Amino acid sequence: MSNKKVHEPLFHIVKRDEMTFKKALFIRLLAIVAALLLCAVITMVVTGQNPISVYGTMGVGAFGTARKTWVTLQNVSILLLISLALTPAFKMRFWNIGGEGQVLIGGLAAATCMIKLGDKVPGGLLILIMFVASLLAGGIWSVIPAIFKAKWNTNETLSTLMMNYIAIQLVAFFTVLWEVPKGSGKIGIINQNTNAGWLPNLGVPSFTGSKYLLTIIVALLITAGMFIYLAFSKQGYEISVVGESVNTARYVGIKVEKVIIRTVFISGAICGLTGLLLVGGINHTLTTTIAGGQGFTAVMVSWLAKFNPIIMVFASLLIVFLERGAGEVATNFGLNQSFSDILTGIILFFIIGCEFFIRYKITFKRGGHKK
Amino acid sequence: MINFAMLIPKAVVQGIPLLYGSTGEILTEKSGNLNLGIPGVMYVGAISGVIGAFFYEQGLKSSGAEPVAFLAVMIPLLCCLLGSLLMGLLYCFLTVTLRANQNVTGLAMTTFGVGFGNFFGGSLIKISGADVPSIALSTTSKYFSAHLPFADKTGWFGKIFLSYGFLAYLAIIVSVFAAIILKKTRAGLHLRAVGENPATADSAGINVTGYKYAATCIGCMIAGLGGLYYVMDYACGVWSNDAFGDRGWLAIALVIFTIWKPDVSIFASILFGGLYIIYLYIPTGMDHMELQQLYKMIPYVVTLIVLVITSMRNKRENQPPASLGLPYFREER
Numbered sequence: 001m002s003n004k005k006v007h008e009p010l011f012h013i014v015k016r017d018e019m020t021f022k023k024a025l026f027i028r029l030l031a032i033v034a035a036l037l038l039c040a041v042i043t044m045v046v047t048g049q050n051p052i053s054v055y056g057t058m059g060v061g062a063f064g065t066a067r068k069t070w071v072t073l074q075n076v077s078i079l080l081l082i083s084l085a086l087t088p089a090f091k092m093r094f095w096n097i098g099g100e101g102q103v104l105i106g107g108l109a110a111a112t113c114m115i116k117l118g119d120k121v122p123g124g125l126l127i128l129i130m131f132v133a134s135l136l137a138g139g140i141w142s143v144i145p146a147i148f149k150a151k152w153n154t155n156e157t158l159s160t161l162m163m164n165y166i167a168i169q170l171v172a173f174f175t176v177l178w179e180v181p182k183g184s185g186k187i188g189i190i191n192q193n194t195n196a197g198w199l200p201n202l203g204v205p206s207f208t209g210s211k212y213l214l215t216i217i218v219a220l221l222i223t224a225g226m227f228i229y230l231a232f233s234k235q236g237y238e239i240s241v242v243g244e245s246v247n248t249a250r251y252v253g254i255k256v257e258k259v260i261i262r263t264v265f266i267s268g269a270i271c272g273l274t275g276l277l278l279v280g281g282i283n284h285t286l287t288t289t290i291a292g293g294q295g296f297t298a299v300m301v302s303w304l305a306k307f308n309p310i311i312m313v314f315a316s317l318l319i320v321f322l323e324r325g326a327g328e329v330a331t332n333f334g335l336n337q338s339f340s341d342i343l344t345g346i347i348l349f350f351i352i353g354c355e356f357f358i359r360y361k362i363t364f365k366r367g368g369h370k371k
Numbered sequence: 372m373i374n375f376a377m378l379i380p381k382a383v384v385q386g387i388p389l390l391y392g393s394t395g396e397i398l399t400e401k402s403g404n405l406n407l408g409i410p411g412v413m414y415v416g417a418i419s420g421v422i423g424a425f426f427y428e429q430g431l432k433s434s435g436a437e438p439v440a441f442l443a444v445m446i447p448l449l450c451c452l453l454g455s456l457l458m459g460l461l462y463c464f465l466t467v468t469l470r471a472n473q474n475v476t477g478l479a480m481t482t483f484g485v486g487f488g489n490f491f492g493g494s495l496i497k498i499s500g501a502d503v504p505s506i507a508l509s510t511t512s513k514y515f516s517a518h519l520p521f522a523d524k525t526g527w528f529g530k531i532f533l534s535y536g537f538l539a540y541l542a543i544i545v546s547v548f549a550a551i552i553l554k555k556t557r558a559g560l561h562l563r564a565v566g567e568n569p570a571t572a573d574s575a576g577i578n579v580t581g582y583k584y585a586a587t588c589i590g591c592m593i594a595g596l597g598g599l600y601y602v603m604d605y606a607c608g609v610w611s612n613d614a615f616g617d618r619g620w621l622a623i624a625l626v627i628f629t630i631w632k633p634d635v636s637i638f639a640s641i642l643f644g645g646l647y648i649i650y651l652y653i654p655t656g657m658d659h660m661e662l663q664q665l666y667k668m669i670p671y672v673v674t675l676i677v678l679v680i681t682s683m684r685n686k687r688e689n690q691p692p693a694s695l696g697l698p699y700f701r702e703e704r
Binding site for chain 2: 152161173175293297300303336338359360
């Protein structure tokens with residue numbers, strides 16, 4: 001590198017042509033490995049354990065027993081579902097940060113049905129009503145910002161963010177309204193005696209996974225469905241066109257406003273479905289923290305997977321593995337559970353950073369360039 | 372009847388962290404960076420200050436020395452600024468230099484920052500092997516919450532205007548200063564140009580990358596002070612996990628509410644601070660405690676309405692910076 005007289009930048013950043021899938025995957029894996037190494041070093045400093053046994057402990061935390069494995073898979077499914085839900089909106093460049101709120105509202109709708117209709121309608125019908133109510137609630141909640149966006153071009157990142165907190169307070173309102181016992185500030189297990197509105201366990205009761213299977217199967221179905229919807233349907237194509245260029249979409253006769261509202265409704269409805277699974281299937285209660293910040297994590301998962309539903313499975317697995325693994329490390333060493341957030345953050349920074357090297361290349365100035 | 376002489380100081384105290392956060396975020400957004408990592412930055416700022424103060428107090432304890440006011444204030448302050456600056460640099464490096472998506476980077480920073488704060492808040496004692504039951508930095512926090520000696524003697528006037536620690540007044544100075552810079556100076560003009568249209572700014576010879584880095588890093592440092600104020604002054608040096616709550620997001624909401632004006636934010640922050648705690652003062656009766664939760668919703672609903680109305684009226688001076696959230700790449704013009 002020579003730069004004596006002529007003032008020229010030391011290197012140029014050039015946009016790459018489309019990189020091969022394999023090469024891009026390699027760079028991402030490299031980034032993950034580098035991030036995991038850094039995480040290991042940090043864990044080593046904090047706990048004084050050697051890195052290999054740290055990851056051993058993490059493995060035990062996530063997959064140590066059959067039950068732990070099932071819980072891990074269930075958590076992956078929930079995160080995956082929310083990520084999938086946000087994906088069509090993101091692909092359209094509609095930054096739906098409101099997953100958290102949409103999940104909560106879906107859950108609220110399910111809980112309302114369970115509490116108000118639990119002893120009035122038969123079990124099967126109740127679940128059907130809950131299903132419709134959650135989907136509609138999540139969908140409508142997300143459509144409100146979408147209408148603002150379609151009509152007045154209101155910044156959707158900020159409006160969906162606000163909708164999250166409105167949803168949280170709405171749920172808080174109903175939790176206090178329906179609290180059992182009075183003054184506890186908690187709803188408690190809904191319909192504990194009748195189990196009305198509880199989503200069914202699949203498989204025989206002796207099978208450990210029967211409690212978790214429903215969520216996992218729903219997640220797999222939605223993954224496949226979303227993949228087909230985005231890649232092969234006409235609506236999926238319209239979403240890509242609107243995402244690439246609104247003007248092009250208008251020019252070819254796509255009704256942009258309609259596509260925005262429809263897509264965001266689908267996005268919110270799947271979030272609502274996730275709320276139903278959380279309330280009716282997993283927790284049988286409603287709290288403000290039922291989504292647990294996964295509405296935000298899902299934004300990152302969806303983006304990391306480049307909006308590809310299949311890659312999203314692995315991205316969710318990675319995040320949940322870290323969460324549960326770091327949880328185990330933290331418990332073993334009497335540390336704080338937030339340790340997993342730090343590790344997740346580091347991994348995310350590395351993957352976010354590595355995208356640059358996939359999209360651009362740096363060409364250094366060669367020695368013989370100068371005359 | 373609500374007692375204003377009592378309510379206003381409480382609202383101000385609640386409002387100061389929001390004011391720091393929103394002033395920092397306004398500067399950042401004016402450069403076209405939508406930093407959703409502000410909640411994380413505020414946590415990091417708070418915990419960095421706490422770590423600094425913690426080791427200072429431990430040092431005092433082991434050496435038996437008397438605390439020095441200057442050190443007791445400067446050590447946490449500098450630690451806080453350094454911690455927030457590092458977060459700002461990280462954000463800039465990822466979004467400006469590596470052109471990563473701003474939303475994703477910001478959310479990752481919030482995950483990381485909140486985790487960082489709670490982790491060290493919960494594990495600092497264990498890691499450092501100190502012999503104390505909990506993080507209670509009474510010695511250093513005394514200097515942060517110290518107010519003018521004659522404030523108590525001046526009745527309601529003193530309560531409303533003079534009863535705060537120095538960081539509260541600094542917050543107001545900083546936001547007035549930020550407003551003047553944005554509106555009246557050449558640097559502010561350039562910054563706004565970068566946020567509106569980086570390509571035009573670039574061709575006018577403005578260093579786009581430099582402005583983005585500077586505005587975002589300074590913004591993060593200001594926001595970090597909000598966390599420091601909260602823990603050292605408001606919470607009297609006692610760290611409890613997640614106590615800071617969603618104030619970081621509220622600060623981002625304030626940016627919209629004030630339509631990107633730091634001077635408006637002084638009053639808006641105090642208003643939001645009041646709204647944040649107003650549920651404690653509206654009589655609901657024991658039978659309707661649930662209504663409190665609806666009152667807590669007010670700041671967010673108000674923000675949403677303001678956001679929608681500004682976009683409906685579509686007045687040019689009230690719009691977000693035009694390139695907000697978009698990366699800039701010179702060769703892509």
